[in-house]
Amino acid sequence: MCGIYSIYSEDNINIKSFFESLKELEYRGYDSAGVALVVGPKLKVFKTTRKIKSLEPKLKKDIKTSLILGHTRWATHGTPSILNCHPHYHNGVYLVHNGIVENYDELRKSRYIGNAKLLTETDSELIACIISYFYKTTHSLSKSVNKVGKILKGSNSFLCIDENNLGTLVAYKNKTPLFFGLKDDGSYAFSSDLNAMKENLNKYLSLENNQIIEIKNNICTLFDNSYEPIDKLLVPYKSEVSKSLKNKISKDSITYNEIKSQSKLIPEFFDSFPGVFKQIKNIKKPKNVVIIGCGSSFNSAMLGKLYFEKVSNIPTEIFRPSEFTFFKDNKKTLYIFLSQSGETADICDLLESNKEYFSNSLSIVNSFDSRLVNGTKNYVNLNLGIEKGVAATKTFIGQIVALYLISSYFNGQTSFNTNTFKKAFRSFFSVEKDIKKIAKLFFRYKSFYILGRNYTYPIALEGALKIKEISYIHCEALLSSEMKHGPIALLDKNFPILYFISTDKTTILKEISNLYEIKTRTNNIVLFASSSILNKLGKKFLDEINYIKIPDAQSELVPIFFTLSIQFLSFYFAKLKKIPVDQPRNLAKVVTVA
Incomplete structure (x- = not known):
């Protein structure tokens, strides 16, 4: 759920370029962010509980570094705070982590921790603590990480460095994604996704489970689970993005x-x-x-x-x-x-x-x-x-x-032959202005029903999810045929209903009957229906409700038009409520922990 990005180079790293790449990972978590960078003989750490852009002013523009670790967090263990923000530190080991240690409680009481004092609420600090435990006897960061990997349960990827040996960077991956890349300028990069490291990327490797990469004095070694060196099979990077x-x-x-x-x-x-x-x-x-x-x-x-x-x-x-x-x-x-x-x-x-x-x-x-x-x-x-x-x-x-x-x-x-669909779909984007007007009428409501049947019922479920996710409005999706079996009890004259009518000929009349039943109890209806359905309802009925006209398309493709409508509606609900649409509270884009 978190995002990791790191650069290891023989030359000075472009800080502006680094932050642009780290921002590419912000969709994975935005509760806090932090960086650790080698400056001369020391490691400097900067953290924030705001967005990544708030970190940039803390670093001088002319700062020189050849190794930097970056992290953007979605909180799983511990509240979003400076204390719980990455990078984490324990007894000389700095670490950025993406994942969850499922056996945290067990390890917290183990001999690996002993009487060590943990300062944060996170499971990430525990990993750093266990690495430092093994480091006392192995005197090797990569060997210590190999031992740690064998006792951790869950999905975990992390990078770590030793403040007493700043020329060594070690990476570990199990289940949670971690990519390793070679840039055109010869520098090395690690990232939680391929997109963030795409700038000037020459070749890359998606680490397999329980693999370790050690970069020591600019020499890179890949180890398997048995700590045996193996060949690095990097593949050329080629973007597949649509024009x-x-x-x-x-x-x-x-x-x-x-x-x-x-x-x-x-x-x-x-x-x-x-x-x-x-x-x-x-x-x-x-x-x-x-x-x-x-x-x-x-x-x-x-x-x-x-x-x-x-x-x-x-x-x-x-x-x-x-x-x-x-x-x-x-x-x-x-x-x-x-x-x-x-x-x-x-x-x-x-x-x-x-x-x-x-x-x-x-x-x-x-x-x-x-x-x-x-x-x-x-x-x-x-x-x-x-x-x-x-x-x-x-x-x-x-x-x-x-x-x-x-x-x-x-x-x-x-x-x-998709020509008819493509023409109708592109033209349908003009519905945005009508959706915006409806959003202004309904965005203050606290709860909605959204009803569908046949092909439109899954879209009703998706619409309810969208409205909850980005508008913070309670919305429940139901089969229109099920309203009479209990849910209709919640209706009063002001209760808002979003109603999707399908184009299935076997159920159209029943869906219209269900609409009439609802209309007797509330006038706060937004109807989404094709022209042929709207014609059946008549002008008098339509004048008393709000409606959006859906194209008369092939029945299997009609859901696409309903989906686009509800996406626009969810967006404008959120915008009118002044909610951060792209990064709603408590959520992250990629769910890499179960």
């Missing part, structure tokens, strides 16, 4: 940019279907499909279930990884793992717990080099560019497009 990402739309917010960028990215991804089919060509049509995801990915999994069952006639189940059940008979079952980062701990832990069971697997990710991709037999890369806003926007729509394409592939469809 559409090169043009920024607005400086208003990252999330807003990412919503707007979909006008180009999603049609581009649709047109890339031959590449998607190529990535899954070796997968035989399964007898069953199981889709596994968390958060927004679970909501897209729910829509995927409908696609596989209705488009390709394949029975499909969906699970959150924490609730997955291992079936005895899983022959001819395809397991699809959804994660925008490819690093979601709950999902990766499940996959790695029984790789043989999940041998017929496919991951759908937005990161081509990730823990999930490395663990599955096949993968589809959305290639939508890194998503830095905490709320999933372009990756959510990307996932549902991918699931639709894959379900169509299993139904024998090998070509698509």
Whole structure:
């Protein structure tokens, strides 16, 4: 959840460039930030409980350093404070850490800690303390780290240095991602994601579990779990980012940019279907499909279930990884793992717990080099560019497009005419001005229902999540058919309802009846429906509510328009409430601890 970035160089490091890279990791956590840098014979440390940019003035512009550790924190152990901010220190060892020590309580009482006094509430300081314990006998930082790695439980990556030997930097990785890179100028870099280290990156390596890298006097050595030196197989860095990402739309917010960028990215991804089919060509049509995801990915999994069952006639189940059940008979079952980062701990832990069971697997990710991709037999890369806003926007729509394409592939469809959809989708972005007007009417409400059915119910769930995440408004998603079975008791004349009507001909009349039932109890309704549905309702009814017109598109693609509407609405709710849309409280973008 935290972000680590470090540079080790023979020459002086460009501090401005370093901070630009560290800021690229701020989406991973923004409770606090800190740096440690070698200045002459000493190590200097700077910390803040504000954003990374507040650290920059603390460092003199002409400061000279050849080694710097940086960290941005999402708090797991200990409140956000200067005391709990990284880098941490114990008995000569400085450390920046990303992860969680699951056996913290056990180790806290162990002989490795003994009577040592820990000053913070964090599990990170405990790692530094145990390293210093072994260092007394090994006199080697890398050997000490190897011993520590064998007793830590959980997902952990960290970098450490010894204040008495500032020419040595040691890195360790287990489950939590850590990348090592070689820059064009010969300097070394470590980062929690590849994007942050991309500037002038020549080659890189994604460390495997329990590997250690030691840089000593500018000589780099990679060790395996047995502390045996092994070859470093660095691969050339090549960005896969879409050309559409090169043009920024607005400086208003990252999330807003990412919503707007979909006008180009999603049609581009649709047109890339031959590449998607190529990535899954070796997968035989399964007898069953199981889709596994968390958060927004679970909501897209729910829509995927409908696609596989209705488009390709394949029975499909969906699970959150924490609730997955291992079936005895899983022959001819395809397991699809959804994660925008490819690093979601709950999902990766499940996959790695029984790789043989999940041998017929496919991951759908937005990161081509990730823990999930490395663990599955096949993968589809959305290639939508890194998503830095905490709320999933372009990756959510990307996932549902991918699931639709894959379900169509299993139904024998090998070509698509997307021209009608692309035209309607690009034109639909003009809905923003109408959404903004509605947001001004409703942003002060404390609670909402959002109702859907068929293809729109998973979008209702996603919409409720978006409103909670970035607007801090309680919102509950329900099947419109279930309102009469209890939830309607909460309605009074002022209770706000967001109502999605699907285009399913078998349920349209029932969905309209449910709308009328709700209208008798509240006029605070925002209806999202296609032109054909709106025409059925009549002008008198529509004049008494608020509504957004959804294009009359192919039923499987209609959810995309509902999703875009609710993304805009969530954004404007947050903006009107003056909430930090890109970095809402208590959240981080990448969940690398279970």
